[in-house]
Amino acid sequence: MIKITFPDNSVREYEKGIKALEVAKSISEGLARNVVGAVYNGETIGLQNVLNEDGNIKFLKFEDKEGKDVFWHTSSHIMANAIKRLWPDAKLAIGPAIDNGFYYDIDVEHRFVQEDFEKIEAEMKKIVKEASQLERFELPREEAIKFMTDAQEPYKVELIQDLPEDAVISFYKHGDFVDLCAGPHLESTKKPKAIKLLSIAGAYWRGNEKNKMLQRIYGITFEKAKDLEDYLKMLEEAKKRDHRKLGKELELFFMSESGPGFPFFLPKGVEVKNELMKYWREVHKKAGYVEIESPIILNRQLWETSGHWFTYKENMYTTIIDEQDFAIKPMNCPGGILVYANSMHSYKDFPLRMGEVGRVHRHELSGALHGLMRVRAFTQDDAHIFMLPEQIKDEIKGVAQLIDEMYSTFGFSYHVELSTRPEKFLGEIKDWDLAEAALQEALVELGLDFVINEGDGAFYGPKIDFHLTDCIGRTWQCGTIQLDYQLPQRFELEYIGADGQKHRPIMIHRVAFGSIERFFGILIEQYAGAFPTWLAPVQVKVLPISDKFMDYAQKVKKQLEALNIRVELDSRAEKIGYKIREAQMEKVPFMFVVGEKEAENNTVSVRERQKGDLGAMSIDEISSIILDKIKNRENDSPQLL
């Protein structure tokens, strides 16, 4: 129910959903120009920000997320209030709600440490107890600036100054605290009773690294203590899936101080990677790709032609060979282009899909490194597609479909972003419009949901990004499809058209996994290390009851090996319970227990990692089940999110 108070003090109630549109309509017709609040989920929230400055409806959505946003936004005000009480010289910057909680950026002499959290939390609890009403008021621009100047809030003054001329400048006040804010807010400070400050970090004012670094405090609040407890427990659980932890425990990969950002892969990790690449080649071959390889190190002249030497140099590892500058490739495109340019092409060959599994090196900032997700050397499952302008849409569709097919194989859900022309761009606007329309149409025709990132495209072309989520909800860009108008021109690429004349091809640059390393990291977290059988580094572990049955166990192992099943034999003189426990912790999909019974009947007692004991089966029977799972790449991980 949405309760709207009208200027004549009459109150009308509306249903959620379709009725909300009526509310919107009455507001836009001026009936409720000065609406003060709406009730959502039993909580009164402000409605002012549903109006544009011109009185038109901008935003009217009554979903849970908004309820949470309001709750956490008010919480951020409470935190700022508490900090101002404890450190009166603190200057406030911005403090929004985020997906999981809220933060506030603060400029203050005092260096916050973890021990301060308790103090701040205690002060916040006092403010909650005070249960002050949140009151909204507006000020004309000049007065607002003066107000904030007097309050010694230089960041707020800057924010006001940057608002459009005709913007409504609103403030929210509760108790002894006032903040420049568009709202909306809770009615009172009494609700966020369960409070937890989570972390402290530096953040540049306005996100610009040239600006001063402020202190950002993250927190989360709930109405009930139980909800907070559950949330913290959930975070704790999520951390157990962390690919860095599992990578070590399951002996998949490791990082060494000898090569920060350069991962080492252990035999088991390589098994998984190889299986991924086998799948990749199969799918790409079917989709009409050819595969090439280009060198890791290429000379300066090439990188100058591509533009990287000037625009990307600080990220490139360079070296000198025979008194000439060379660079280790940070991207595969120039190499791929040399392959294209190596021979003449006809329009009849298009679209020409040229894949390359290429290892690239980029000198990322040390602080940006993150397990396998952000490394300095990684392998892109790259491809460059050369085509005619009229082939763009279908080709994009094909690639998006391919990526969707691949992600579905892993049971992943993902979200798609379409990034459009940035302020600085190369080429003609009409080409950009054409390309953006083609990208968008392709996505719409495929029925994929996507969000548009206005102006976030690369300077050489618009792009579609595919994002996957890690164990604690951070999203990572994996697949991407980028149109590139720049490189074909820089390298003067050509093809012979139907008219016998030379033309410039359209080029797209795309990756499906993105980076094999990052994808592997996501994979580990999504499966919590329990890979589906087809990917599992060890698919079957043979566990003899005692040494007496070692010969039979060996025989079973050989039989499985002959079928290309990845099998290990636990030949230690341990009890069966111990061996099972270990195999279980290694997340091996199948355990074959063999003892006297099995050796006599030529069977194995099958134990599946999730379902437990499946009873005795002949080796033929169980291996055909396993081979089927492998062949179909069945998604039998018990851990999928």
Added chain:
RNA sequence: GCUAAUGUGGCUCAGGGGUAGAGCAAUUGAUUCGUAAUCAAUAGAUCAGGGGUUCAAAUCCCCUCAUUAGCUCCA
């Protein structure tokens, strides 16, 4: 790169100015066992690296490196 925190045997962690401690793993021996931990013994660390303060530094201070959480950047 920036802000903050952290760095102790292979792993997880305790200790926090008086010459290093646990559990797991490892090794050896015994046990030959029926579905998530058999028993015993042994070995393993100049406490990230370097410098300083001190009679004495893993512990306090400084620098460097790495890691973690963010920011910035990005696959």
